[in-house]
Amino acid sequence: MSVTVRIMGREYTVVCAQEEHEALVASADFLNDRMMAIRKRGKALGAERIAVMAALNLTRELLEARGSDKVSPPSNASVERVKQLRLDIDSTLALE
Numbered sequence: 001m002s003v004t005v006r007i008m009g010r011e012y013t014v015v016c017a018q019e020e021h022e023a024l025v026a027s028a029d030f031l032n033d034r035m036m037a038i039r040k041r042g043k044a045l046g047a048e049r050i051a052v053m054a055a056l057n058l059t060r061e062l063l064e065a066r067g068s069d070k071v072s073p074p075s076n077a078s079v080e081r082v083k084q085l086r087l088d089i090d091s092t093l094a095l096e
Contacts, residue, residue, distance in 0.1 A: 007032045008039065008047055034058065 003021055004013045005028035016024050034054045039045060045053075063070060065082045 005029075005032075008035050008050070010047075031058075 001018050002013050002015055004011050035050050038050050038053050
């Protein structure tokens with residue numbers, strides 16, 4: 001199935017399995033929010049640079065959540081945030 005998502009005002013069509021539709025839309029919305037926040041903080045950053053900055057920020061958060069020794073240990077706030085995101089995801093998936 002094809003899904004069209006909007007990120008920073010541009011539409012992207014992505015092919016995904018039916019059961020991944022909601023997760024893909026939620027991911028695109030989350031990414032859009034992050035990229036828009038970076039855009040608001042930066043001065044005249046291009047879309048590519050904003051995308052790279054968002055990817056780096058999200059990857060660092062992921063590595064922290066996984067407990068990678070390459071990054072500083074996660075803060076209590078980060079751990080709680082990840083727990084809440086997991087609960088939100090689980091509750092959304094349970095509604096399907």
